[in-house]
Amino acid sequence: MSTSLAVALGDPAGIGPEIVAKAWESRQSDNLAPFFAVGDKAGIEAVWRGPIQVIADPAEASSRFAHALPLIQIDSGDEVVPGKPTLEGARNSLDALELAVGLTRSGAASGLVTGPVSKAQLYAIGFAHPGQTEFVAERCGVASDMVAMMLAGPTLRTVPVTGHIPYRDVPEYLTTELIIAKGRATIRGLRRLFGIDRPRIAVAGLNPHAGESGALGREEIDIVVPAIERLREEQADVTGPHPADTMFHPRARSAYDVALCLYHDQALVPLKALHFDDGVNTTLGLPIIRTSPDHGTAFALAGQNEAHPGAMMAALTMAAACARRLGQA
Ligand SMILES: NC(=O)C1=CN([C@@H]2O[C@H](COP(=O)(O)OP(=O)(O)OC[C@H]3O[C@@H](n4cnc5c(N)ncnc54)[C@H](O)[C@@H]3O)[C@@H](O)[C@H]2O)C=CC1
Numbered sequence: 479m480s481t482s483l484a485v486a487l488g489d490p491a492g493i494g495p496e497i498v499a500k501a502w503e504s505r506q507s508d509n510l511a512p513f514f515a516v517g518d519k520a521g522i523e524a525v526w527r528g529p530i531q532v533i534a535d536p537a538e539a540s541s542r543f544a545h546a547l548p549l550i551q552i553d554s555g556d557e558v559v560p561g562k563p564t565l566e567g568a569r570n571s572l573d574a575l576e577l578a579v580g581l582t583r584s585g586a587a588s589g590l591v592t593g594p595v596s597k598a599q600l601y602a603i604g605f606a607h608p609g610q611t612e613f614v615a616e617r618c619g620v621a622s623d624m625v626a627m628m629l630a631g632p633t634l635r636t637v638p639v640t641g642h643i644p645y646r647d648v649p650e651y652l653t654t655e656l657i658i659a660k661g662r663a664t665i666r667g668l669r670r671l672f673g674i675d676r677p678r679i680a681v682a683g684l685n686p687h688a689g690e691s692g693a694l695g696r697e698e699i700d701i702v703v704p705a706i707e708r709l710r711e712e713q714a715d716v717t718g719p720h721p722a723d724t725m726f727h728p729r730a731r732s733a734y735d736v737a738l739c740l741y742h743d744q745a746l747v748p749l750k751a752l753h754f755d756d757g758v759n760t761t762l763g764l765p766i767i768r769t770s771p772d773h774g775t776a777f778a779l780a781g782q783n784e785a786h787p788g789a790m791m792a793a794l795t796m797a798a799a800c801a802r803r804l805g806q807a
């Protein structure tokens with residue numbers, strides 16, 4: 479059984495390499511479980527002068543971790559210039575993700591932590607998935623509707639039912655079946671990975687004031703309420719549809735474990751407003767543990783030593799805690 483987490487570095491020209499190196503620097507003060515990086519060490523060397531130990535086998539990581547940042551090298555075949563993304567860099571981020579997923583699936587790593595990738599750059603090299611969530615799900619043999627992207631911080635968890643699609647397409651994608659599938663993945667994930675036996679789920683409405691009894695839109699009545707009724711059969715306390723504008727203040731948040739939101743920004747705006755520096759994106763419904771910092775590549779910040787490592791450290795801490803809960807660490 480492995481005791482180390484696999485950390486895909488993300489886009490080598492983004493802030494991924496810097497926040498992984500900074501997380502390693504605070505491994506003792508923050509009591510981080512051992513991890514090893516997967517990616518091009520040139521991306522780290524471009525922004526950091528600390529010790530890197532190239533390893534060939536994840537089993538070496540835990541003994542090296544105290545003295546150097548262990549890394550499985552994947553050459554990008556290109557010079558890495560922080561803040562200047564290239565297509566070679568995007569391919570490298572995908573290769574690193576692929577290997578890190580495989581190592582985790584095989585049990586050579588206890589969990590997967592993914593650094594930030596650029597969706598635009600990945601799309602430019604032909605990446606056909608909306609994001610890393612769906613890519614990892616496919617590699618694990620799970621349909622993307624069956625996994626849930628959960629954003630989590632110390633005072634809020636949110637799950638978007640629809641994800642990386644244009645806003646105008648949300649009503650078309652939003653079905654009772656999809657809300658049920660995402661709700662089920664959320665309930666089971668909270669139970670399995672977070673030990674919440676009977677999760678409290680607050681389901682958001684789509685329209686202003688959750689539709690005002692149908693006067694401001696019928697999605698709540700026609701689509702959301704039937705899903706809530708079905709989710710109540712899952713040994714969970716499910717409430718809603720709640721008007722989204724009044725469900726994120728502190729008193730409202732204390733009444734639920736997770737907010738099931740209907741589209742991307744409904745879930746991510748409150749989470750990032752509250753927890754930008756310690757928010758974690760985790761995928762529920764996979765056979766493996768996968769976490770990620772909630773932020774992106776921040777290309778404009780790369781190479782300036784100003785990237786905050788908090789969200790990466792929170793992603794590492796959450797992955798290690800989930801691995802311990804599953805007896806994998
Ligand atoms: N986990 C992932 O792989 C994610 C990837 N992305 C991708 O990242 C790219 C850029 O997305 P944006 O919307 O610009 O979001 P972003 O999170 O990269 O940047 C938004 C703002 O926050 C700042 N910022 C981000 N992380 C920071 C950190 N650790 N410390 C200090 N400041 C930080 C940036 O400088 C910028 O001002 C996109 O291509 C997007 O697809 C976005 C979110 C998550």
Ligand SMILES: NCC(=O)COP(=O)(O)O
Binds near residue numbers: 608609612746759770
């Ligand atoms: N907005 C969240 C995000 O972009 C991360 O998506 P994913 O690549 O983890 O699927």
